[in-house]
Amino acid sequence: MKLDHIVSTRLPTPFGEFAIHGFRESDSGQEHVVLSMGDLVGQPGDEPPLVRVHSECMTGEVFGSLRCDCRPQLESAMKRIAAVGRGAIVYMRGHEGRGIGLVQKLRAYAEQDAGADTIEANAALGLPIDARRYDAAACMLRALGVQRIRLLTNNPLKMAALAEFGIEVVEREASLTRPGPENEKYLRTKAESMGHHDLGHLFE
Numbered sequence: 001m002k003l004d005h006i007v008s009t010r011l012p013t014p015f016g017e018f019a020i021h022g023f024r025e026s027d028s029g030q031e032h033v034v035l036s037m038g039d040l041v042g043q044p045g046d047e048p049p050l051v052r053v054h055s056e057c058m059t060g061e062v063f064g065s066l067r068c069d070c071r072p073q074l075e076s077a078m079k080r081i082a083a084v085g086r087g088a089i090v091y092m093r094g095h096e097g098r099g100i101g102l103v104q105k106l107r108a109y110a111e112q113d114a115g116a117d118t119i120e121a122n123a124a125l126g127l128p129i130d131a132r133r134y135d136a137a138a139c140m141l142r143a144l145g146v147q148r149i150r151l152l153t154n155n156p157l158k159m160a161a162l163a164e165f166g167i168e169v170v171e172r173e174a175s176l177t178r179p180g181p182e183n184e185k186y187l188r189t190k191a192e193s194m195g196h197h198d199l200g201h202l203f204e
């Protein structure tokens, strides 16, 4: 995987001022961004930075869809990083719909409205349950001088994938949001069929 770091500039947000770093994959031309706050490299003895590797979700993040919890997860990660003054959001474009793409995700939503759960919907369309790759995420972190992280996630596959590409996840911190009537089945499927950590507690 070859990926170029094209630019870094300021990104003021309601949660504080981040730096935003623009990257482009050489082969595919796929672009990604990393938001960072504080000194990611740190001093010897500093604890590793808090990192969220976040998959793009237009419906949730742009339009506020209640079918998932991507926007609250993203905002919560930005707030947590701002609160400690140090960390990064690695924002993965091309991960939309767990890698099947935006319009295929909308087709999966239509299947879900006909009764399927998240997994069954993809299967009914002949699509993979999760096609995301994390090599670009690992490359971007390394380009910013980050080798060891505390990862904000409930997804065990994401931790393993980053480790496989050379990023040491020294600790996992849960990324939990309050379930609502529209995303309860989606969160339950992650807890019960996809092995995501901690989500089960939301339904106790």
Ligand SMILES: Nc1nc2c(ncn2[C@@H]2O[C@H](COP(=O)(O)OP(=O)(O)OP(=O)(O)O)[C@@H](O)[C@H]2O)c(=O)[nH]1
Pocket: 054, 055, 056, 057, 058, 067, 068, 070, 073, 095, 096, 097, 098, 099, 100, 105, 108, 109, 118, 122, 152, 153, 154, 155, 158, 175, 186, 196
């Ligand atoms: N195929 C499909 N993708 C979905 C659906 N709902 C949300 N997504 C996508 O799922 C991605 C978010 O991934 P999740 O599996 O929810 O969470 P995760 O990133 O694996 O795990 P966490 O780090 O714990 O949040 C986004 O790209 C969404 O577009 C759905 O019903 N079907």
Ligand SMILES: [Zn+2]
Pocket: 057, 059, 060, 061, 068, 069, 070, 071
């Ligand atoms: Zn979403």
